[in-house]
Amino acid sequence: MSSRLKQFLRTLIGFAVAGFFLVLAFRGTNFRDLWESFRNVNYGWVLLLIPIALLSHWIRAVRWAYLLAPVKAKTSRRNLFSAVMIGYLVNNALPRVGEFVRPYVLGRLEGISRSSAFGTVVIERIIDFLTFYFIVSVVLFLYPSSLSPFFDDVNVVRPILLVSSILCCLLFVFLFFKVGSVVLFASKLKILIPKKHHQELDRILHSFLSGFGVARMKKTFVNIAFLSLLMQGLYALGLFVPFYAFDSIAALHLDFGASVVLLAISSIAFVLPAPGGLGTYHSFLTFSMVKMHGIETTTALSYSIITHEVGYILVTVVGLYYFVKDHVRAADMKPMTMEQGT
Numbered sequence: 575m576s577s578r579l580k581q582f583l584r585t586l587i588g589f590a591v592a593g594f595f596l597v598l599a600f601r602g603t604n605f606r607d608l609w610e611s612f613r614n615v616n617y618g619w620v621l622l623l624i625p626i627a628l629l630s631h632w633i634r635a636v637r638w639a640y641l642l643a644p645v646k647a648k649t650s651r652r653n654l655f656s657a658v659m660i661g662y663l664v665n666n667a668l669p670r671v672g673e674f675v676r677p678y679v680l681g682r683l684e685g686i687s688r689s690s691a692f693g694t695v696v697i698e699r700i701i702d703f704l705t706f707y708f709i710v711s712v713v714l715f716l717y718p719s720s721l722s723p724f725f726d727d728v729n730v731v732r733p734i735l736l737v738s739s740i741l742c743c744l745l746f747v748f749l750f751f752k753v754g755s756v757v758l759f760a761s762k763l764k765i766l767i768p769k770k771h772h773q774e775l776d777r778i779l780h781s782f783l784s785g786f787g788v789a790r791m792k793k794t795f796v797n798i799a800f801l802s803l804l805m806q807g808l809y810a811l812g813l814f815v816p817f818y819a820f821d822s823i824a825a826l827h828l829d830f831g832a833s834v835v836l837l838a839i840s841s842i843a844f845v846l847p848a849p850g851g852l853g854t855y856h857s858f859l860t861f862s863m864v865k866m867h868g869i870e871t872t873t874a875l876s877y878s879i880i881t882h883e884v885g886y887i888l889v890t891v892v893g894l895y896y897f898v899k900d901h902v903r904a905a906d907m908k909p910m911t912m913e914q915g916t
Contacts, residue, residue, distance in 0.1 A: 588669045588847045595846075595853030599860055603875060611820075611876040619819035623812055623884045628892075630808035634658050634698075637801040640794045641694040646686055653683040656896040663893025666850035666886060673699075679902055704746050705802040709810070710838050711739035717831030746799065810837045816881050822873055836862065850889075855882045 635654035642649050657679040665672035677691035715735040718728035814833035818824045839862045843854035856878045863874035896902075 584847065585668060588849050591846055592848035592853040595848065595857040597853075599853060599856040599875065599878070604872065607872045608876060611872050612880075614821070615876065615880065616819045616821075619815055620880055620884060622815050623881070624888060626808055626812045626815065627885055627888055630805050630812070631655065631658055631662070631889075631892075633801050633805045633808070637798055637805070638694065638698065640798050640801075641698060642680075642686065642691065643794065645690045645694070646684060649680075649684050649686070653680060653900075656683065656900055659889065659893040659896050660900075660902060661893075662889040663897060666890055666893075669847045669849050679900070682902070683900060701746070701798070701802055702806075704742050705799075706806050706837075706841065708739050708742035708746070709803065709806050710834055711735045711742065713810075713831050713834040715739065717829045717834075806837075810834050812885070813837055813840070813881060816877060819880070820873055820877060823867075823869060823877065826867055826869075828867065832867070835866070850886050851882065852886075 632651075632655055635651055635658045638654050638658070639649050639651065642654075657676045660679050661672035661676035663672070664675045673695050674692070676695055677686075677688045680686055680691050681688040712735075715732055718732055810830065810833045813836045814828075814830055817826075817828055817833070836859060839858050840851070840855055843858040844851040846854045848854045856875065859878040859881075860871065860874045863869045863877065864871050869877075
């Protein structure tokens with residue numbers, strides 16, 4: 575099967591998944607009631623999502639500069655931000671392809687090797703996962719009431735959350751300072767997979783190792799950890815602030831832990847191959863808010879639509895601006911994305 579056909583099938587599957595979950599999210603919806611819900615929203619709170627989202631994306635760009643330091647000592651924050659936003663723009667249409675586009679854009683703007691830049695994107699995602707899991711564990715340990723819909727006695731799971739947060743910290747430190755051991759161990763696992771995949775595993779490990787060149791720069795460890803925590807905190811804040819845009823949700827006095835739980839659920843929704851989390855985000859969040867907090871379905875759906883579309887439209891507008899401003903050509907990216915996607 576050709577790379578072009580594989581990409582086409584992945585795109586087709588992505589939109590099929592989005593369509594299925596959109597139908598699921600809107601099934602049985604009274605659109606007159608949904609419109610009335612939109613009319614009653616306090617959009618002053620919604621507008622706050624714009625600076626929160628932009629700041630979180632900017633912080634991702636700043637953190638990327640630290641990860642790229644072994645490749646290039648100084649990189650333009652503006653160019654890094656451009657690459658991040660263009661990558662998000664592409665993800666809105668082609669799930670996960672934006673991760674391959676980002677190194678292309680930055681390589682073009684900064685003269686950096688695409689493979690080295692891609693290596694930093696690989697490690698960035700690992701750092702994101704560890705940081706996110708750490709925040710979820712800590713916040714739920716401090717605000718166990720957010721877990722009450724799932725457990726009769728939330729105190730039973732608190733020790734597990736504490737251990738999980740400590741484990742995440744240890745893994746974070748271990749990856750930074752013992753990355754060579756991780757790669758060596760992973761390379762030995764080649765015997766467990768067919769030989770035809772050995773070359774692909776070697777390529778991934780090489781990208782991983784080149785991305786972790788920052789591990790040799792111990793002075794950046796604290797900066798990267800702080801920016802990672804701040805970024806994930808802003809993501810959660812972007813779900814907490816809109817609680818106050820809906821009178822019925824604000825009346826529940828949900829704590830910050832509730833937004834962290836929603837962040838975890840939305841992260842799962844974005845893992846599925848739907849472009850920009852379209853449909854999966856709406857379905858998952860609506861269902862969760864109804865089941866966890868007893869929020870009326872129309873209000874929960876309205877919350878999901880508003881929080882998703884603000885981010886989606888913002889990324890699209892800003893991403894398109896930089897796409898045009900930096901003269902990025904889609905035709906130049908096709909061979910690279912197809913090669914990486916095989």
